[in-house]
Amino acid sequence: MKRIMWLGILAIILLVLALRTAQGHMLNPFDSFHGFGTWFAALLTLAIMSFLYNDNPVYRFAEHLFVGVSAAYWMVMGFWSTLVPNLFGKLWPSLTAKLFIPGIADQPRDPLWFLYFIPLVFGILLLLRLAPKGGYLSRWALALILGTTAGLRLIAFLTADFMGQIRATLNSVAGYVHPSLPGGTGVFSFEQMFWDVVSVIAIMAALSYFYFSKEHKGNFGRFSRVGIWVLMITFGAGFGYTVMGRIALLVGRVEFLLVDWLHVL
Amino acid sequence: MKRTIPLLITGVVGTVLVVAYFIPHPPFDSLREDFSIFFDIIASVAFILGGGNLIRMHGSRISRKESNWPYSVVTVLGFLLTLFVGLTKLGNPNGFLGSSVTTSGSYFYAAYEYIFRPAAATMFALLAFYVASASFRAFRAKNAEATILLLVAFIVLIGRTFVGELLTSWLPDSLHFLTIPYLVEKIMVVLNFAGNRAIMIGIALGIVSTSLKVIIGIDRSYLGSG
Amino acid sequence: MSRFMTIVEKLDTLDKRWVFLVVGLAVVVSTIFRLTFPERPTPMVCAIYEKIESLPEGSRVLLPFDYDPGSEPELQPMADAFVRHCCEKGLVMYFIALWPLGQNMVDGVIRRVLTVEYPDLEYGVDYVDMGYKAGNEGVIAVILTDLKKLYTTDAHGSSIQRIPMMEGISNIRSFDLILNISAGYPGLKEWIQYAGTPGNIPVAGGCTAVQAPLLYPYHPEQLLGLMGGIKAAAEYEALLLQGYPKFRNDKNRFQTALTRMGPQTIAHLSIVFFIILGNITFQILRRRRAQERQSQQRQE
Numbered sequence: 001m002k003r004i005m006w007l008g009i010l011a012i013i014l015l016v017l018a019l020r021t022a023q024g025h026m027l028n029p030f031d032s033f034h035g036f037g038t039w040f041a042a043l044l045t046l047a048i049m050s051f052l053y054n055d056n057p058v059y060r061f062a063e064h065l066f067v068g069v070s071a072a073y074w075m076v077m078g079f080w081s082t083l084v085p086n087l088f089g090k091l092w093p094s095l096t097a098k099l100f101i102p103g104i105a106d107q108p109r110d111p112l113w114f115l116y117f118i119p120l121v122f123g124i125l126l127l128l129r130l131a132p133k134g135g136y137l138s139r140w141a142l143a144l145i146l147g148t149t150a151g152l153r154l155i156a157f158l159t160a161d162f163m164g165q166i167r168a169t170l171n172s173v174a175g176y177v178h179p180s181l182p183g184g185t186g187v188f189s190f191e192q193m194f195w196d197v198v199s200v201i202a203i204m205a206a207l208s209y210f211y212f213s214k215e216h217k218g219n220f221g222r223f224s225r226v227g228i229w230v231l232m233i234t235f236g237a238g239f240g241y242t243v244m245g246r247i248a249l250l251v252g253r254v255e256f257l258l259v260d261w262l263h264v265l
Numbered sequence: 266m267k268r269t270i271p272l273l274i275t276g277v278v279g280t281v282l283v284v285a286y287f288i289p290h291p292p293f294d295s296l297r298e299d300f301s302i303f304f305d306i307i308a309s310v311a312f313i314l315g316g317g318n319l320i321r322m323h324g325s326r327i328s329r330k331e332s333n334w335p336y337s338v339v340t341v342l343g344f345l346l347t348l349f350v351g352l353t354k355l356g357n358p359n360g361f362l363g364s365s366v367t368t369s370g371s372y373f374y375a376a377y378e379y380i381f382r383p384a385a386a387t388m389f390a391l392l393a394f395y396v397a398s399a400s401f402r403a404f405r406a407k408n409a410e411a412t413i414l415l416l417v418a419f420i421v422l423i424g425r426t427f428v429g430e431l432l433t434s435w436l437p438d439s440l441h442f443l444t445i446p447y448l449v450e451k452i453m454v455v456l457n458f459a460g461n462r463a464i465m466i467g468i469a470l471g472i473v474s475t476s477l478k479v480i481i482g483i484d485r486s487y488l489g490s491g
Numbered sequence: 492m493s494r495f496m497t498i499v500e501k502l503d504t505l506d507k508r509w510v511f512l513v514v515g516l517a518v519v520v521s522t523i524f525r526l527t528f529p530e531r532p533t534p535m536v537c538a539i540y541e542k543i544e545s546l547p548e549g550s551r552v553l554l555p556f557d558y559d560p561g562s563e564p565e566l567q568p569m570a571d572a573f574v575r576h577c578c579e580k581g582l583v584m585y586f587i588a589l590w591p592l593g594q595n596m597v598d599g600v601i602r603r604v605l606t607v608e609y610p611d612l613e614y615g616v617d618y619v620d621m622g623y624k625a626g627n628e629g630v631i632a633v634i635l636t637d638l639k640k641l642y643t644t645d646a647h648g649s650s651i652q653r654i655p656m657m658e659g660i661s662n663i664r665s666f667d668l669i670l671n672i673s674a675g676y677p678g679l680k681e682w683i684q685y686a687g688t689p690g691n692i693p694v695a696g697g698c699t700a701v702q703a704p705l706l707y708p709y710h711p712e713q714l715l716g717l718m719g720g721i722k723a724a725a726e727y728e729a730l731l732l733q734g735y736p737k738f739r740n741d742k743n744r745f746q747t748a749l750t751r752m753g754p755q756t757i758a759h760l761s762i763v764f765f766i767i768l769g770n771i772t773f774q775i776l777r778r779r780r781a782q783e784r785q786s787q788q789r790q791e
Contacts, residue, residue: 037379044380048387052394052511064336066384067319068343069376075316076351076373077591078309080366082625085643087306102362106650107643112299119303123310130317136267139488141307143271144278146479146487148304151282152632154476156684160713161469164688165462168712199455206463227463232410234460236417237452238704239404241719243396243418244425245565245700247518247758248721250393251751252564253386254522265523286689294636301633302641305626312591312625364647365622367594369602377595382560385592389561393758397514398507401765405773415766422763425722426756427528450533453707462708 026263042261045253087123090116169203172196206230272482279480319344347376417452424449496779502772510765517761518754526753527746532726538716539695540576540730542668548581550667551660555682556600558674559592562699568748569697569724570600570672572731575745577670578609579735583656584618585666587642589630589677594623594646596672608744615654622646627677631685635663664690668715671696679706683713697723721755724748 020026027035047062080100088096089104090113097105110116126141128134173196208220209227216224259265278300285297323337331337350372354361357371366373406412423429429445436444478484532540546552554573558566577584586597597620605612612618621642624630633641638660642651651657659665663686671694673679679696683706687694695715698706703719710717718727725748732738738745 033375037375041379041383045383045387048384048391051391052515053508060333060336061339062384064339065343065380066388068323068340068345069347069380070385071316071319072344072347072351073377073381074591075312076348076366077594077623078312078625079352081591081594081623081646082305082309086302086624086641089643100362101644101648103644103648103650103653106652110640115299116306119306119310122303122307126307126310126314127317129314130321139267139271140274141310142487143274144300145304145307145311147275147278148282148300148629150275150476150479151279152301152628152685153472154279154283154480155286156628156681156688157469157472157476160684160688160709161465162473164713165466165469165708168708169462171712195451195455199459202456202459203463206460207466210463210467228410229413230456230460230463232413233417233452233456234464234704236414237421237457238701239414239418240421240425241700241704243393243400243422243759243762244720244722244755245562246390246393246396247755247762248565248700248751249386249390249562250514250518250758251522251721251754253383253390254518254754255564255751256383256386258519258522265525298633298637298640301626301629304629305624305633305641308627308629309625362648365594365598365620367598367646369598377592381592382563382595385560386563390564393518394511394514397758397762397765398510400762401505401510401769402507404766404769406770407773415770419763419766422759422766426752426759427530428756428760430531446531453704457704458707461705465705465708 020262026261038261042257045257049253087116087119091120169200173200202226202230206234268485268488271488272485276480276482279476283480316344316348343380347373350376420445420448421452496775499772499775502768503776513765514758514761517757521754521757524753525750526757527742527749528752528756530722530725530729530749530752532730533723535710535717536723536726537730538711539670539697539718540716540727540734542693542695542715543573543576543580543582543670544734546580546582546667550582551585551665552577552582553585553587553663553666553669554597555587555589555669555671555673556593556596557589557678558596558672558699559590560595562674563596564751565699565721565724566672566674566697567596567599568721568751569718569727570596571604571747572724572727573670573672573697574600574604575608575735575738576731578605578612585621585656585660586618587621588623589627589681590674591623591625597622597646615649616656619654619656620646621651628681628685631663631677631681635686635690638662638665663692666692668692669694669696671698673698673702675699675702678702679714679717680709683709688713697727721748721751725752 017026021028027038029036029039044062044065047058048066050056051059084096084100085104089101089107090110093104093107093109097103122141122144125137127138129138173193205223205227207227209216209224209231211224214220255265281293281296282300285293320341323340326337327334327341350356351366354366355372356375357363357366357368357373359368367377368374404415404418406415420429423432424445429449433444433446441447475484479487543552554577556570574584586601588594588597590596601618601620605618614620622645624641626633630641639651639657644650645654663669669682669686669692671679671682673682673696679694679698679702682696683694686692693715694713695717697718698720700720700722703717703723706714706717706719718724728738728746728748731745742750
C-alpha cells in the first residue's frame, strides 16, 4: 500500500514536470546539452536529498558518482595547473610548450632547472605506495612533505598565532588605538576600555582552564570555571554561526531547483 | 635506510625552512623557496596517488564481486571518464592548446557544472537538516554550562537576522546595551573573541611543539611500524 | 497518563524526518515568496568596504578564491560584491586559487560579473586569472618572496611575461590588498599566517559562517575586516546599494545575498522554535521523572 502511494506521488510529479516542459516553462532535457545537464544536476540534487528519508540505491549511485568524478577532477587540476607548468615546464620547456602549454616557450629557462629532478624523483617515489613492492620508498616523499609542513607551520603559528595574539592582547587594554594602526579610531573610550579589560580577563580565564599543571581548586578553580563559561559562550556562538552557514547552503540548493530547473521564480 | 633517510630529509628540510626565517639571505632564502615549490609539486602528485588508491580499492571490490560492487563500477566509470575528458581537454572550444582545462563548454566543464557542483553543494546542504535535528534532540539545558551554550546560540541565531533587530527595537536608547544586535556584537567581539584567542594560543603552542618534534626526529609516527 | 503527557512523550521521540520536513518547507516557502529584510552593516564589514573605497584607482588587489561548490551559496554573493566594488573603484584584480575548484569559482565570477557587467575591462590589463596551484600554504610561502617563480603562466596558459599588468609584480608585497574568500583550509587563516603577518600586507576577506568565529581574534591587528557568511555578504550588498545606487536596478543580480537572507531568517526561526520545543519537552519530562523517583523512594 505504501509503495503504491509513493509510486502515485512520483507519477503525479513526473506528469507535472512533463507538462511544464511541454509547455516550455522548463528547459527541455532533449533540446540542448545545457537542458540535459540541468535536468541531470537537478535529479542528482534530489537523489542526494533522498538520503534524508532513508539510505537508498539512488543516493548511493549519486554518492559514488560524486566520489569518482571529484577524485579525477582534483587529479586533472593538479596535472594542468602545477605538474605541467611547474615540473615539466621547468625540466623540458620546449617540449612542454609544444605539447601542452605554448605560453611556456616565452619563459627564460631557470638556471637551476636541473633541481626540478628532485620533485620528479620524489613524486615517483610517492607513487610507489601503489606498487606491490618498494612502498617504503614513498616515505622519502612523505618526509619531504612533512619537513616542509613542519618548518612552515612552526614559524607561522609561532609568529601569527602565538606571539601575534599575545601582542594583540597586550595592546588592546588601553581603550585607545592610534589611527595609524589597523582598526584604530584615535578616540579614547571608557566603554571600549571596559570591554577590552573584560576580554583580557576572559582570555586569561579560558587559558587557565587549559593549564593542567596546577590543580583546579580554590581561587584558581573558580577562575578556570569562568574560563569554562567563556569557552561555552565561544562554542554557542560557533554553533549559531554553523547553523547560519548550513542553512545558507540549503537556500542555495533550493534556489537552484526553483529557479534554474523548475523556473517557478 | 628505511627510517634514517626519511628522518634526515625531514630534519634538513624543516631546519632550512626555520633557519630561513631568521636568516633571509642566500642560500637559505632560495632553499626555502625551492623546498616550498618541491612541496607544491609533490602535493599535486598526491592527487594522482589519491586517484590511484581509489581505483585500486574499487577495482578490487569489483573483481571480488563484494557486496554493492555495482556502485564501485559507477565510481570507476565516473573517475575514468572525467580523467579522460580532463586530460584530453575534450570539447574545449579553443582546442587542446587553446585555453584552460576549465573553459566553459568543454566536457570537463560539464562534469563540473552538472555533476560535481550539484553533488558537492547538496552534500553540504544536507547538513542544514542534521543541524536542525541536533538542535531539537541534543541541544538541551541540562546544566549551567549547557544553558550558557544554548542561550548564546539562541541569541546569535536570532541576532544574525532582521528579527533580532525588530524584537528589541522598542527599547529606549538608555537601554541600548540590552538590544539583541548589541548583545550579539559583544558576544562575538569580546567573549567569542576571547575564547577563540585562548584556543588559538593553545593550538599554536601544540603545533609549534609537534613541528619541532617532527623536525628533530622525536615524533616518528609518520614512518609507520615497518 | 494525561493526553498532554502523551504529546510530550511523542515529541521527545519525534522522528527526525519531521524536523527535516519543517526546515525544508520553511526554506522552500520563504524562497518562493522572495522575502527581503533591511540590513545594517556591522563594523567589520564596513572596514572592508572603507578599505576598498580608500584605495586609489589602479591599486593592485590580490583575490584568492579558496572555496568550492560546497560553500558556493554562502560565498559567491560575497565574491561578486567584492569584484563589483573593485571594478567600480578601478582597481586592478589578480585572481588566484589554492583550492582546485577555486579555479571554477574564478571562472564563474569572470563570466557572471566581469564579462557581462564590465565588458570594457580588458583581460591582462584590468584583471588576470592566474589560476590554481597545488601546495596550500606552500604556494603562499613561495609567492611571498617570488611570485613569478611559481606562476609562469596564467590559467589559460599565456606566459606571465606577456601579461601587461604583471609588470612590476615581483612578490606578494607588490599588492596593496589581499582580499581572500575562504571556505576552510587553505584560506583566510593561511593568508594571514603566511602572507599578512610576515609580509606586513593588509589582509581582509570573507569566509563561511562556520569559519568566522575562529578568525575574530585576528581582527584588527592582522585582519582589516572579516565577513562571515551570507549575513555579512548581505550587509556588504547593502553598503554597495548605498554607495552605488545603480545596483538598485536588478534585484536578482545585485542583491543575491539580501534575497537569501529571507529564507535564512525563516529557517533560523524554525530552528529556534525546535530548540525551545526540545527544551520544554526535556524540562517537563525531567520534572516528571524526578517526581516519579521521589514517589518511588517514598513507597520504599
